[in-house]
Each structure stands twice: as C-alpha cells, then as structure tokens.
Amino acid sequence: MIKTNWHTHTTRCGHAVGTDEEYVKAAIKAGLHTLGFSDHAPYREPFPPERMNFEQLEEYKASVLSLREKYREQIDIHLGMEVECYQSEWEDLATYRKDMEYCILGQHQIVLNGKSSYDLRNGDELKQYVDQIEYACYHGLCDYIAHPDVCMWIYPRIDDGVRTAAARIAEISAKYDVPLEINCGSGVRTGLSQYEDCVRYPYPVRIFFEEAAAHGCRAVLGLDIHDPKLFFTDEYINRALSVVEGLDLNIVYDLDLVKEAEKRKKLFF
Numbered sequence: 001m002i003k004t005n006w007h008t009h010t011t012r013c014g015h016a017v018g019t020d021e022e023y024v025k026a027a028i029k030a031g032l033h034t035l036g037f038s039d040h041a042p043y044r045e046p047f048p049p050e051r052m053n054f055e056q057l058e059e060y061k062a063s064v065l066s067l068r069e070k071y072r073e074q075i076d077i078h079l080g081m082e083v084e085c086y087q088s089e090w091e092d093l094a095t096y097r098k099d100m101e102y103c104i105l106g107q108h109q110i111v112l113n114g115k116s117s118y119d120l121r122n123g124d125e126l127k128q129y130v131d132q133i134e135y136a137c138y139h140g141l142c143d144y145i146a147h148p149d150v151c152m153w154i155y156p157r158i159d160d161g162v163r164t165a166a167a168r169i170a171e172i173s174a175k176y177d178v179p180l181e182i183n184c185g186s187g188v189r190t191g192l193s194q195y196e197d198c199v200r201y202p203y204p205v206r207i208f209f210e211e212a213a214a215h216g217c218r219a220v221l222g223l224d225i226h227d228p229k230l231f232f233t234d235e236y237i238n239r240a241l242s243v244v245e246g247l248d249l250n251i252v253y254d255l256d257l258v259k260e261a262e263k264r265k266k267l268f269f
Contacts, residue, residue: 006257007035007222012052013040016226020063026228028075037064038080043089085136085160086112097268102261105142107132118153123161130168137176140267143257147183149203157197170211175196188239213247220255
C-alpha cells in the first residue's frame with residue numbers, strides 16, 4: 001500500500017460515498033502518512049452528478065481543515081481540488097489556485113458542460129483535449145495531471161491520433177515538470193474491456209506511459225478514492241501498475257505536492 005494519496009473525493013461530488021471523517025479514519029487504518037482531499041471543483045453552473053455545488057465550497061474547506069487539526073498527530077491532511085481547464089471559469093479557477101494547497105488537473109470535459117472526455121472518438125477531439133492540458137500547464141494551473149489518458153475510455157483503437165496525443169502529453173509534462181498520474185480508480189475498477197484492436201483497461205493506457213518514460217516524465221500513483229473502503233485493497237494499484245510493468249518510468253512515491261504547488265502558484269496567470 002502506498003503511504004501518500006493526493007486524489008481523494010467526498011460525497012459532495014455526487015458520485016462518492018462516506019463521510020469526510022470516514023475517509024480520514026480509513027486512511028489512517030490503512031497506514032497512509034499523507035492524505036490529500038481533492039474533490040471536483042465547483043463552477044457557477046451546477047452539475048450534481050459530477051462536481052460539488054458552488055454553495056458547498058466553504059463547508060468543504062472548513063470540514064477538511066477541521067479534520068486536519070483533529071487528526072494532526074496521526075496523519076498529514078491537505079486541502080486540494082481537482083480542477084478542469086475551463087477558460088470561461090478562469091476567475092474561479094484563479095481563486096482555487098490561490099486558496100487551495102494544491103490543484104490536480106482532471107480534464108473531464110473539453111469545455112464546461114461540453115464534450116465529455118469519456119466520449120472522444122477521433123484525432124481532432126483528442127487534440128482539443130490535449131490543448132486544454134497544455135493551456136493549464138502553461139498557465140501554472142495544476143500540480144499534476146490526473147488520469148491523462150481518461151480520453152481513452154471509449155476511444156476505439158490505438159491510432160495515429162492516440163500516438164500523437166500521448167507524445168504531446170509527455171512533452172507537456174516534461175516541459176513544465178508536471179507529473180502524470182497512474183490512475184488507480186474507475187478505469188481499472190471497471191476491468192478489462194474489448195476494443196477494436198486489443199483488450200485493455202479504459203485507463204491507464206500503456207502508450208501514454210511509454211511516452212512518459214521516453215521523455216523522462218515523473219509519474220505518481222493516484223488512488224482516485226470515492227469510497228473509504230478502497231483504502232484497504234491493493235488490487236487496483238496492482239492492476240494499474242501492471243499496465244506500466246517493464247517501463248523505465250520514474251514513479252515518485254513520496255511526492256510533496258504542497259511544496260511543489262508553492263512554487264507553481266507563483267507562476268500562475
């Protein structure tokens with residue numbers, strides 16, 4: 001079991017279970033030393049199945065900070081957020097960047113309430129997805145890229161568009177020194193699926209990490225926890241690691257994301 005997890009959700013996002021304190025207690029019992037809460041960022045237009053409502057933001061912050069104090073002798077707790085790169089929401093994103101200890105980028109849609117990154121089917125759509133990742137890293141919005149290969153959820157095959165996207169994401173990661181997440185969440189929990197050219201997990205997808213290894217990118221494991229009981233199994237970590245087995249990949253297990261965020265915040269614009 002890993003000792004640090006920066007990718008933890010709460011019920012506010014609409015698709016998680018358990019109280020905030022149950023996540024903390026489970027993490028402690030599972031032997032974690034560092035727990036980062038990074039629930040889905042709210043925007044002014046609500047979307048309850050995917051992210052917290054804007055009205056829940058202050059309570060989210062207060063809850064995490066209260067738990068940090070209550071359990072400070074047992075575990076290091078940090079207040080973060082999983083954001084998207086939405087230019088239309090830049091004012092709120094700037095506030096999150098300032099107020100949160102760290103931000104991770106999970107580009108779930110191309111634009112706010114637009115094309116889902118889980119439903120990309122051609123190279124042009126992949127390019128739009130990667131363009132948003134590049135914009136976020138260029139502007140210092142994020143401290144690591146969560147599930148960079150989420151765009152492969154339904155994508156039918158590994159084609160030239162995928163190879164280009166994987167190479168570009170690795171180049172972006174290397175250029176801005178923003179680590180890539182090996183996601184241990186729904187992609188591997190879903191199980192192996194049949195695509196046109198192979199059987200694979202929806203994500204992580206090996207070609208993205210072949211490119212990451214070739215470009216010398218740093219990688220980090222993210223549990224993407226939506227249920228406290230998932231702290232007690234290594235099954236999904238092992239599935240995710242099986243995807244990158246044999247690669248000369250720089251996986252950082254003790255990444256201090258808060259320290260890195262302090263530097264990147266100064267570059268945000």
